[in-house]
Amino acid sequence: MFRLNKLDPRLKLTWCLFLVLTALVSRSILLNGILLGVILISELLSEKSLRSFKMLSVVLLIIGSQVLVINLIFGREGVLLYSWGILEIYSGFVATAILAFLRIGIISFSAYQFGIHTDPMDMAQMLIHWRIPYRYAMLVPMVARFFPVMIGEYQSICNSQSARGVPNDTVGEKIRNLPASILPLMYRAMRISNDAALSVELRGYGRHASRNFQKKINLHPLEGMTIVCLIIGFGGVLIKTIL
Amino acid sequence: MQNEQAIGKKSIFKTDTKSLIGAVVMGIVFVIACQITGQIDNMLPWGKMGMLLINGTVWAFFTGILTLLYKQPGGLIAAEVEALISIMYTPLWPTFIFANGIASIWVSFVAVKCDMTKWSHHILAQGGVCVLGNAIVGVGLVFILGLPVGVAAVSSLITIAVTWPLATLAQKKVYDALMKSGMVK
Numbered sequence: 001m002f003r004l005n006k007l008d009p010r011l012k013l014t015w016c017l018f019l020v021l022t023a024l025v026s027r028s029i030l031l032n033g034i035l036l037g038v039i040l041i042s043e044l045l046s047e048k049s050l051r052s053f054k055m056l057s058v059v060l061l062i063i064g065s066q067v068l069v070i071n072l073i074f075g076r077e078g079v080l081l082y083s084w085g086i087l088e089i090y091s092g093f094v095a096t097a098i099l100a101f102l103r104i105g106i107i108s109f110s111a112y113q114f115g116i117h118t119d120p121m122d123m124a125q126m127l128i129h130w131r132i133p134y135r136y137a138m139l140v141p142m143v144a145r146f147f148p149v150m151i152g153e154y155q156s157i158c159n160s161q162s163a164r165g166v167p168n169d170t171v172g173e174k175i176r177n178l179p180a181s182i183l184p185l186m187y188r189a190m191r192i193s194n195d196a197a198l199s200v201e202l203r204g205y206g207r208h209a210s211r212n213f214q215k216k217i218n219l220h221p222l223e224g225m226t227i228v229c230l231i232i233g234f235g236g237v238l239i240k241t242i243l
Numbered sequence: 244m245q246n247e248q249a250i251g252k253k254s255i256f257k258t259d260t261k262s263l264i265g266a267v268v269m270g271i272v273f274v275i276a277c278q279i280t281g282q283i284d285n286m287l288p289w290g291k292m293g294m295l296l297i298n299g300t301v302w303a304f305f306t307g308i309l310t311l312l313y314k315q316p317g318g319l320i321a322a323e324v325e326a327l328i329s330i331m332y333t334p335l336w337p338t339f340i341f342a343n344g345i346a347s348i349w350v351s352f353v354a355v356k357c358d359m360t361k362w363s364h365h366i367l368a369q370g371g372v373c374v375l376g377n378a379i380v381g382v383g384l385v386f387i388l389g390l391p392v393g394v395a396a397v398s399s400l401i402t403i404a405v406t407w408p409l410a411t412l413a414q415k416k417v418y419d420a421l422m423k424s425g426m427v428k
Contacts, residue, residue, distance in 0.1 A: 020337060024386060059332055067388050070292075074391045100389030104334035107387060111330040135263065136316070142267045143324055150271040171286045175297065178283075182276050189272045193265035201260050 004046040004117040009126040011223040012114050018230040019110035022237050023103045029095065031237070032102035039109045046117070056112055060104055067104075068097040120144040125217045134211045146192070153188050157181050255351045257314035266309065266317035270324025273305040277325060278332065294398050296405045303372045303410035306343060308417055310350040311359065311368075318347040338383030342376040349375060362415060369411040373403045 004012070019035055026032060043050055077092025120141040127137035158168075158181060166180065167173045280298040284290035287297075305325070310318030322343035329336045349371035357364035381399035384390045390398075 024337075056331065060334065063334065063388070066292075067390065070390055070394055074394045076391065096389050100387070103387060103389070107337065108330065108334045111336060115330055135260070136320075139263060139267050139320060142264065143271065143328075146268050147271055147274075147328075150268065150275060154275050171283060174279075174283050178279070181279070182272070185272050185275065186269070189268045190265065193268040194261060196268070197259075197261040197264040200264065205260060 002042075002045050004042065004113065005119070007117075008217055008219045008223045009118050009122040010129075010217075010219060011227055012118055013126070014227045014230050016110045016114040018234050020107050021234055023106040025234075025241050026237055027099065027241070029099055029102065032099065032106060036102055036105050036109070039106065039113060043109075043113060052116055053109060053112070056108055060101075060108055063104060064097075064101040067100045068093075071097045071100070121213065121215070122217050125213055128211075129217070135206045138205075138211070142196075146196075149192070150185070150189065153192075154181070154185050157184050157188075253355055255315050255355050257317060262313045262317040263320065266313045266320040267324060269305075269309050269313070270321035271328075273309065273321055273325045274328045276301050276305060277329070281332070292398075294402055296402060299373075299377070299402045299406040300409040300413070303346075303369055303376065303406050304413045304417075306346045306372050306376070307350050307365075307368055307410065307414045308421075310347045311354055311414075311418055312421065314354075315348070315351050318351060319344060322347040334387055335380060335383045338380050338387070342379040345379065346372040346376045359418060362411075365411050365415040365418070366407075369407055369414055373407040373410065377403045377406070 019039065022035060023032055040050060040053075043053065071093040072089060073087065075090055075093035075096055076088075077096060078090045080088060081091050082089040120143070123140045124134070124137040127140065128134055161168065161177065161180060166177060168177050277298055280301045281295055284295040284298045289296055302325075306318075306322055309321040312318075313321065323340065326336060326339035326343045329339050333339075350368045353359075353364065353368040353371065357367065359365065359368070377399040380402075381395045384395035384398065385392055
């Protein structure tokens with residue numbers, strides 16, 4: 001059965017980079033539409049639902065609608081359709097907005113897919129395979145470990161401010177309260193990082209040249225061939241776009 | 244700790260464990276701050292037009308102060324943590340990878356040449372951060388979001404004009420306070 005999280009991280013990264021770079025290079029709406037479809041189908045085959053894309057889809061719809069409005073007002077491609085005072089609407093705005101929408105969809109979904117289906121430990125091992133010292137490679141799992149911790153710290157600061165009766169409803173109040181929420185968070189972050197640094201040093205972090213992992217990543221020959229095919233495929237797209 | 248003591252005061256590098264882990268944790272704070280300010284900007288009229296002025300100020304401030312605090316590669320790590328986590332909420336993340344990296348390296352170069360005690364040093368550091376960062380994001384606005392070049396250029400120029408003085412002011416004040424507290428040597 002096809003599972004994205006079982007694949008080698010190097011293959012997933014190549015797939016992600018192939019999608020991002022192809023979306024940036026190509027100006028074909030058809031090709032971009034196919035690539036977006038492939039991302040959604042691969043997610044459906046692997047996870048049986050598109051639930052993980054729900055939040056990102058809302059964000060992209062908002063950004064996409066902003067892009068559409070800006071292109072509608074300021075776009076100057078195509079023929080003039082309508083003119084009223086300084087407002088001029090050209091026919092090219094639809095194609096530009098569709099291409100931009102497909103492009104932002106591919107760029108966001110491909111990277112998000114790589115992020116959610118790749119274990120941070122696998123990413124660290126991938127970096128170690130690329131000769132990056134493990135002291136630096138292990139920072140990737142640390143980001144994954146500390147992210148929920150810091151979110152929790154921020155929420156506890158917000159709760160403390162609410163308990164003190166600090167109003168935080170209007171935009172003006174939110175701006176005024178920004179230093180009162182961010183500066184304590186910075187202070188807590190420094191305290192947590194000092195404690196964590198001391199803890200890992202006492203456990204011998206960085207003492208030895210290498211490090212063992214419970215589960216090792218191995219590139220299957222078929223995955224290696226897929227990486228080569230993706231690189232050749234991107235080369236083809238690049239040549240076709242230039243010519 | 245030995246590395247920290249061995250490296251001279253004017254060195255661009257600081258590779259002790261405290262700096263590396265500090266950069267990671269502060270990078271997450273950087274992400275949270277950018278998320279909050281992004282939401283505030285989106286409620287304001289300029290945010291609806293795609294110009295994130297408060298967010299841009301906080302971005303420039305954090306890029307500068309974290310590089311001054313943790314030097315390299317800490318500054319670069321914190322900046323890239325923000326760029327990579329931004330995958331979750333913006334399609335402009337490929338430009339953030341370059342913008343954050345170049346801005347952090349710029350601050351390091353300024354910090355090596357200047358002792359960061361005068362306003363001019365902070366103006367220079369933040370000038371590079373704001374101009375280089377927003378120029379790269381401007382390229383992203385054209386190539387990723389497909390905005391007209393004129394719109395992207397005006398948006399970037401307004402963002403630079405607003406964020407440069409505000410981020411300089413914040414960086415100088417916080418850096419001086421950190422110096423006084425002994426956290427920056």
